[in-house]
Amino acid sequence: MIENLTEGQERAEYGTFDASLLSGGLIARSEADRLDALSDLNIMDTPPDERFDRVVRLATAYFGMPVCKITLVGKDRNWYKACAGTRETDAPRSKAICSYAILSNEPLVVPDLTEHPRFRTYPAVTGNGKFRFYAGAPITLENGIRVGSFCLMDTKPHPEFGEEQIRFLTDLAQIVAHELILHRDVERAGANREERDALTGLLNAVSIERELQIAIDHPMADAQGMAVLYVDIDDFGEVNNDYGKHAGDLLLKATARRLEDLAGQDLAIGRISGDKFLVMVKSVQSAAKLHRLVRQVQQLLSAPVHIGEGFIHPTVSIGVALGPPSDGKATTFQRHASWAIQEAKSLGINQLKFFSEKEYERNQDDLRLATDLRNAIANNELELYYQPFVDLKNGRVVGYEALLRWHHPEKGMIMPSKFIPIAEQTRQISALGTWALNRACEDAMSWNENLFVSVNLSPLQFKRQDVTEVISTALKSSGLPGHRLEIEITENALIDDFEAVNDKLQAISALGVTVTLDDFGTGYCNLNYLASLKIDKLKIDKAFIGSVERDDRTRTIVAMIANLSRYLNTSVVAEGVELHTQHEIVRMIGCDIGQGFLYGKPLPKQQQDANRVYSFA
Ligand code: C2E
Ligand code: MG
Numbered sequence: 088m089i090e091n092l093t094e095g096q097e098r099a100e101y102g103t104f105d106a107s108l109l110s111g112g113l114i115a116r117s118e119a120d121r122l123d124a125l126s127d128l129n130i131m132d133t134p135p136d137e138r139f140d141r142v143v144r145l146a147t148a149y150f151g152m153p154v155c156k157i158t159l160v161g162k163d164r165n166w167y168k169a170c171a172g173t174r175e176t177d178a179p180r181s182k183a184i185c186s187y188a189i190l191s192n193e194p195l196v197v198p199d200l201t202e203h204p205r206f207r208t209y210p211a212v213t214g215n216g217k218f219r220f221y222a223g224a225p226i227t228l229e230n231g232i233r234v235g236s237f238c239l240m241d242t243k244p245h246p247e248f249g250e251e252q253i254r255f256l257t258d259l260a261q262i263v264a265h266e267l268i269l270h271r272d273v274e275r276a277g278a279n280r281e282e283r284d285a286l287t288g289l290l291n292a293v294s295i296e297r298e299l300q301i302a303i304d305h306p307m308a309d310a311q312g313m314a315v316l317y318v319d320i321d322d323f324g325e326v327n328n329d330y331g332k333h334a335g336d337l338l339l340k341a342t343a344r345r346l347e348d349l350a351g352q353d354l355a356i357g358r359i360s361g362d363k364f365l366v367m368v369k370s371v372q373s374a375a376k377l378h379r380l381v382r383q384v385q386q387l388l389s390a391p392v393h394i395g396e397g398f399i400h401p402t403v404s405i406g407v408a409l410g411p412p413s414d415g416k417a418t419t420f421q422r423h424a425s426w427a428i429q430e431a432k433s434l435g436i437n438q439l440k441f442f443s444e445k446e447y448e449r450n451q452d453d454l455r456l457a458t459d460l461r462n463a464i465a466n467n468e469l470e471l472y473y474q475p476f477v478d479l480k481n482g483r484v485v486g487y488e489a490l491l492r493w494h495h496p497e498k499g500m501i502m503p504s505k506f507i508p509i510a511e512q513t514r515q516i517s518a519l520g521t522w523a524l525n526r527a528c529e530d531a532m533s534w535n536e537n538l539f540v541s542v543n544l545s546p547l548q549f550k551r552q553d554v555t556e557v558i559s560t561a562l563k564s565s566g567l568p569g570h571r572l573e574i575e576i577t578e579n580a581l582i583d584d585f586e587a588v589n590d591k592l593q594a595i596s597a598l599g600v601t602v603t604l605d606d607f608g609t610g611y612c613n614l615n616y617l618a619s620l621k622i623d624k625l626k627i628d629k630a631f632i633g634s635v636e637r638d639d640r641t642r643t644i645v646a647m648i649a650n651l652s653r654y655l656n657t658s659v660v661a662e663g664v665e666l667h668t669q670h671e672i673v674r675m676i677g678c679d680i681g682q683g684f685l686y687g688k689p690l691p692k693q694q695q696d697a698n699r700v701y702s703f704a
């Protein structure tokens with residue numbers, strides 16, 4: 088085409104301007120597509136922009152020509168995003184040379200306009216400008232659509248304008264195209280941030296929150312209340328892993344479409360993040376109706392979804408918050424729904440949970456405690472209490488169990504049943520357990536050397552930490568001989584890879600340390616395990632001891648455990664002995680050691696009386 092023009096040949100389509108010609112390029116596109124792409128750029132009539140001005144300045148300097156323009160060819164009007172050497176900002180499309188520069192992928196170069204059969208009558212040539220030269224490279228977007236021309240004009244003809252200049256002109260047009268695409272994408276992202284989620288087209292997190300606030304501020308006339316549903320696809324990560332991200336996207340889109348079908352005057356839908364959607368119920372008429380809606384959502388979203396080769400059968404969990412909240416804030420409303428969905432998800436799949444102020448407050452308290460707990464060791468707020476073990480044959484104290492106490496600066500003493508689970512949930516249990524173990528060993532060093540100390544280990548600590556290492560370090564640094572230390576673990580600690588558990592128990596045993604199975608009879612109890620693992624003591628749970636004098640069946644169970652332990656060659660501890668009758672029974676049955684309020688409550692170490700002999704005659 089360049090050759091054609093430099094040879095002065097006329098191209099048929101230059102005869103008349105006809106928009107239908109625009110579809111005749113290398114990539115066939117309709118003019119409608121082109122105008123769409125142009126409007127998508129969001130560039131027409133925008134204020135001057137240095138990024139584009141700079142390219143125009145560079146071009147005039149390099150080519151030494153007075154006029155350079157970035158022309159965008161609109162439906163009827165050509166508009167200049169940037170220009171040098173002219174005051175005009177636009178021109179009618181039908182009278183502009185640039186309108187022709189977008190007809191081909193190749194630049195349009197006219198060395199002398201006065202010789203060109205069509206352009207010589209154009210206003211640019213005949214008017215004040217008296218232009219003789221034109222060269223315009225199409226500005227082509229990534230999809231092949233040509234939205235405008237990067238052009239040079241001069242009042243002098245340029246027969247010498249050759250390949251090298253054309254290449255440079257084309258490069259500059261490409262830079263401009265790149266900037267336009269960038270501008271469009273930034274604008275688009277900005278718009279999306281404001282409004283829609285790119286994948287599903289639903290309202291995004293920002294806009295649904297805004298909508299929610301509006302709905303709170305302007306309640307519907309007939310509304311008894313409002314509700315926010317957080318809907319979360321169960322095991323969404325597995326869909327992504329098993330079938331690929333594309334399948335995950337399809338599932339998200341299908342979920343969005345299904346939710347959208349529900350949307351109406353009093354329902355709005357948004358995507359909060361990942362696989363989490365929000366359904367805003369602006370008017371709740373009754374609890375029954377809301378329940379029905381929630382079930383409907385759950386059913387609707389559980390229908391199979393086609394993902395290419397097959398179907399996925401999704402389930403969703405839903406957290407519901409009723410409102411509006413007392414502070415009238417959308418963020419609070421969402422926090423409540425978010426809490427509810429977390430609770431729902433912790434229950435399993437296909438779950439439903441309503442927000443509960445009471446449970447939420449308790450949770451918040453736990454969260455605060457978890458934070459405080461992080462400083463408890465450093466602030467010296469932890470203490471070990473000691474509760475005696477008594478030899479049931481002679482009433483002598485044989486050792487003590489170390490039991491943690493937390494002296495909270497505001498709340499006073501907090502019991503382990505409260506803070507140990509929090510420590511487990513917030514991964515602080517190992518630090519706590521290590522501290523207790525070290526302190527117990529140090530404390531035991533000041534006791535009579537016949538006495539042992541028994542320390543509880545959380546199942547999580549037992550599983551996660553290198554407990555053997557921790558135990559041996561505690562022994563070394565305190566100087567306590569291994570045989571004076573016992574550790575108490577519960578059956579839950581043993582539910583794991585048998586080999587791993589066995590190795591750990593063997594290693595602990597090799598340090599001379601005794602292993603006691605605490606709360607025996609309440610947990611997961613596999614006798615087979617028990618026979619094969621290195622367990623030295625069984626500690627019968629206090630729930631059994633508590634009813635041993637009243638209940639024949641319990642008495643039988645305790646007797647069986649005592650027999651079993653003889654067979655397994657382990658000793659038996661009865662925990663929670665409070666009454667003399669209980670003491671008599673467990674002694675008769677054959678338990679070796681007793682522990683409980685009858686013999687002594689847990690007390691700070693200074694208050695222990697190790698020489699006391701219990702006499703039960
Ligand atoms: P556990 O190891 O089974 O300890 C026995 C619990 O029963 C202790 O409660 C003790 O005070 C209580 N108790 C003892 N004798 C009697 C009795 O005659 N009657 C009644 N009703 N209760 C009795 P505590 O000190 O509140 O400890 C509760 C649990 O917290 C312990 O149960 C143990 O599982 C855990 N724990 C305590 N200290 C630690 C620790 O340092 N590390 C870990 N991981 N857990 C600990
Ligand atoms: Mg214990």
Ligand code: MG
Pocket residue numbers: 605606626628629662
């Ligand atoms: Mg116990």
